[in-house]
Structure formats: structure tokens, C-alpha cells
Amino acid sequence: KRHKFWETQPVGQFKDIGDTSLPEGPIEPPTPLSEVKQEPYNLPNLYEWVTCDIDSDEMCTEVYNLLTNNYVEDDENMFRFKYSKEFLRWALRPPGYFKSWHIGVRVKSSKKLVAFITGVPARIRVRDDIVIMAEINFLCVHKKLRSKRLAPVMIKEVTRRVHLENIWQAAYTAGVVLPTPISTCQYWHRSLNPKKLIDVGFSRLGARMTMSRTIKLYKLPESTATPGFRKMEFHDVPAITRLIRNYMSQFAAAPDFDENDVEHWLLPKEDVVDSYLVESPETHEITDFCSFYTLPSSILGNQNYSALKAAYSYYNISTKTPLLQLMNDALIVAKRKDYDVFNALDVMHNESFLKDLKFGPGDGKLHYYLYNYRIRQTLKPAELGLVLL
Numbered sequence: 365k366r367h368k369f370w371e372t373q374p375v376g377q378f379k380d381i382g383d384t385s386l387p388e389g390p391i392e393p394p395t396p397l398s399e400v401k402q403e404p405y406n407l408p409n410l411y412e413w414v415t416c417d418i419d420s421d422e423m424c425t426e427v428y429n430l431l432t433n434n435y436v437e438d439d440e441n442m443f444r445f446k447y448s449k450e451f452l453r454w455a456l457r458p459p460g461y462f463k464s465w466h467i468g469v470r471v472k473s474s475k476k477l478v479a480f481i482t483g484v485p486a487r488i489r490v491r492d493d494i495v496i497m498a499e500i501n502f503l504c505v506h507k508k509l510r511s512k513r514l515a516p517v518m519i520k521e522v523t524r525r526v527h528l529e530n531i532w533q534a535a536y537t538a539g540v541v542l543p544t545p546i547s548t549c550q551y552w553h554r555s556l557n558p559k560k561l562i563d564v565g566f567s568r569l570g571a572r573m574t575m576s577r578t579i580k581l582y583k584l585p586e587s588t589a590t591p592g593f594r595k596m597e598f599h600d601v602p603a604i605t606r607l608i609r610n611y612m613s614q615f616a617a618a619p620d621f622d623e624n625d626v627e628h629w630l631l632p633k634e635d636v637v638d639s640y641l642v643e644s645p646e647t648h649e650i651t652d653f654c655s656f657y658t659l660p661s662s663i664l665g666n667q668n669y670s671a672l673k674a675a676y677s678y679y680n681i682s683t684k685t686p687l688l689q690l691m692n693d694a695l696i697v698a699k700r701k702d703y704d705v706f707n708a709l710d711v712m713h714n715e716s717f718l719k720d721l722k723f724g725p726g727d728g729k730l731h732y733y734l735y736n737y738r739i740r741q742t743l744k745p746a747e748l749g750l751v752l753l
């Protein structure tokens with residue numbers, strides 16, 4: 365496959381796979397800031413750049429509507445991600461964020477928002493290197509403007525704006541194969557509402573299985589099992605920061621969270637992110653943590669349902685409570701909050717609980733990428749400690 369754009373970019377190229385002579389680390393050196401292109405890339409004549417101020421409800425609504433109607437669908441066009449406005453505000457305003465990295469494209473005449481791409485700054489450790497990167501996300505071109513080579517322009521523009529902040533690396537994920545994945549992970553799904561998943565056509569009744577038997581198979585207790593299991597609160601931030609920094613050090617790639625990052629990314633936010641911890645009733649030590657984010661999807665073309673309420677496993681830490689028991693408590697909480705499905709990637713130690721907790725493998729893959737940073741050997745999912753939204 366010819367990647368006319370990606371072959372011009374400082375990313376691992378397919379032709380270089382297996383070439384262990386190439387050094388690990390940045391592919392190109394930084395450009396002197398005076399040499400970074402000062403003006404935006406040219407768009408086709410009908411279009412103009414707009415910096416999206418998502419603090420503005422009007423602008424945030426335009427972004428929400430563009431994504432709701434034009435963002436990622438599964439291969440069978442059964443679902444389309446429907447990130448909420450509150451989720452977008454959370455995802456796009458972490459500590460140190462740049463409004464200039466929230467980039468839209470409007471039709472000059474109608475002022476209609478027809479494309480979007482974002483970056484947020486993140487400190488990411490790759491093996492022993494801590495690298496300031498841009499996490500790139502929400503790349504979206506309106507369905508009516510596809511296959512016009514707009515995406516490469518969007519990517520070059522966000523790259524330019526990231527360079528202006530003296531940042532030279534990026535991290536991103538995609539369902540498509542591009543030059544060149546640093547890891548390829550698998551989605552797993554745990555039914556919480558099997559009747560709905562069967563009705564929408566995602567799941568099928570097992571052979572020799574009735575609907576009532578299937579509902580019983582996925583049934584969960586009303587209450588969690590772990591003593592001291594409770595919601596995370598603001599005063600837990602220092603302890604959770606210590607816990608996650610220590611736990612994540614075992615993975616080849618992971619976020620380098622400080623207390624400000626933990627406060628932003630891991631404190632519960634209603635209908636955005638849920639986080640729970642285990643505080644030992646005896647010692648009051650905080651020993652374990654689990655979290656999931658809320659990403660609904662539109663259900664496309666079903667008579668009975670229009671929305672899927674999905675929970676996505678985020679960061680989980682087990683030092684005393686078995687991960688299996690901790691994640692079962694997460695499932696119990698998600699079911700109690702009326703989620704239809706609990707999704708997880710096979711990253712970190714997730715493989716250890718997926719089958720036992722009745723997750724089934726999805727048919728979608730998620731490829732992880734670094735921009736302008738080579739790693740010699742593809743990482744196994746279990747070596748990945750990074751979950752992007």
C-alpha cells in the first residue's frame with residue numbers, strides 16, 4: 365500500500381521494519397523555532413482554519429455535532445462514537461493544554477464546521493526516556509469531504525502548532541494500519557445488558573442458549589465484594605499519585621503522571637470518568653485502584669435502540685486486592701449505573717482477567733503510534749501502560 369503522505373513523515377517506515385541498526389529515540393532533531401513555519405498551511409480555497417474554544421458552549425456544541433455525525437464507526441457501521449460535551453472538555457483541557465491545538469476547519473461561506481483535529485500535551489515515558497509529547501485525537505473530516513486529502517493538511521497543521529511550542533514527538537492510536545504501529549492491541553467486551561447487545565446485533569445467542577439463560581450467565585451481584593472499596597476523592601490524590609507512578613514503572617510505555625495530572629485525569633467526573641480505590645479498613649493504606657471512562661455510541665439502524673452506554677477500562681492498579689476481584693467490582697458498579705457493556709483493551713495486566721470475567725474478544729484492533737520517535741521492537745500489549753481516549 366502506498367502511503368504517499370505518511371512516507372514523507374518522521375515515523376517508522378514499513379521498509380525499515382526489522383532494521384535493528386536504526387537507533388531508538390527521536391527520528392529527526394528539533395527545528396530551531398525561528399525556522400518553524402509561522403503561518404498556517406494552505407487549505408483548499410473554500411475552507412478556513414478556526415481555533416476551537418471549547419469553553420464556549422456554542423463552539424463546543426459545533427464540535428460535538430460534527431463528531432456525533434462524522435466520527436469513528438465500526439467496520440459494520442453498527443455504532444458511531446458519541447463523545448459527550450463534558451467528556452470533550454475533560455479530554456481537551458488537561459494541565460498545560462493549548463487552545464491553539466484545538467483546530468477546526470470551516471466552510472468560508474456557510475461557516476459550517478467540517479473538520480477537526482486536536483492535540484494535548486502529555487509527559488510520556490518510553491522505556492527510560494521521559495518525553496513531552498502531543499497526544500493527537502479527534503481527527504475528523506465531514507463525511508461529504510472524505511478522500512480529498514484533507515487529513516494530511518490537518519495533520520501537518522497540528523504538527524506545526526505543536527512544533528511552535530517546542531514539542532517534537534506525538535502519540536496517537538487508530539483502528540487503521542499506518543506506518544508503523546509500536547503495538548497492536550485488541551478490544552474485549554463484557555456484556556452487562558446482553559439482551560440489548562443481542563437485539564442490536566452485536567452479540568448472538570449462544571448455541572443451545574436461551575435468552576433467560578444468557579441473562580443469567582452475565583448476572584452480577586448487587587454489591588461489590590472488596591472491603592474498603594470506595595469512590596476516589598480529592599484528598600486521595602497524593603496517595604494515588606504515589607501508587608500509579610510506582611505501578612506504571614513496570615511498563616515500557618506509560619504516562620508520567622504528577623499530582624496535577626492525577627487530579628485531572630483520575631478524579632471522578634459524573635458521566636465522564638469513574639474511579640474507585642481500596643482503602644484498607646485496618647491500616648487505611650490505599651492499596652488498589654480501578655477506573656473507567658464513559659463513551660456512549662450512537663446505534664445506527666436499530667428499531668428499538670438509538671444509544672449504547674459503554675464503559676471503557678482506564679487505569680487499574682492492584683497491589684493487594686487480586687485484579688480479578690477488583691475488576692469484578694468495577695463491573696458490578698458499571699452494571700449498577702446501567703452501562704450496557706464494559707470494554708477493555710488487552711494492555712497492562714488486563715489479559716489476566718478478561719476471560720475469567722466473561723469478556724469476549726472484539727473484531728476491532730487498536731494500533732498505537734509514536735510520531736518522530738523510533739522504538740526498535742514492537743511492544744506486546746502487556747508492555748503498554750498507555751490508554752488514550
Ligand SMILES: CCCCCCCCCCCCCC(=O)CSCCNC(=O)CCNC(=O)[C@H](O)C(C)(C)COP(=O)(O)OP(=O)(O)OC[C@H]1O[C@@H](n2cnc3c(N)ncnc32)[C@H](O)[C@@H]1OP(=O)(O)O
Binds near residue numbers: 526
Ligand atoms: C510533533 C507533533 C506531531 C502531531 C501529529 C502526529 C500525527 C497524528 C496523525 C493523526 C492521528 C489521529 C488519531 C485520532 O484522531 C484517533 S483515530 C480516529 C480517526 N478519525 C476517524 O476515523 C473519523 C472518521 N473518519 C474520518 O473523519 C476520515 O476518514 C479521516 C479524517 C480519518 C481521514 O480523512 P479521509 O478523507 O478519509 O482521507 P484523506 O483526507 O483523503 O487523507 C488520506 C490520508 O490520511 C491517512 N489517514 C486516514 N486515516 C487516518 C488516521 N486515523 N490517522 C492518521 N492518518 C490517517 C491515510 O493513510 C492517507 O494517507 P497516506 O496516503 O499516507 O496513507
Ligand SMILES: CCOC(=O)c1cnc2ccc(OC)cc2c1SCCC#N
Binds near residue numbers: 436551660708
Ligand atoms: C458492544 C461492544 O462494542 C462497542 O462498545 C463499540 C461501541 N461503539 C463503537 C464505535 C465505533 C467503533 O469504531 C471502531 C467501535 C465501537 C465499538 S467496538 C470498539 C470499541 C471498543 N471496545
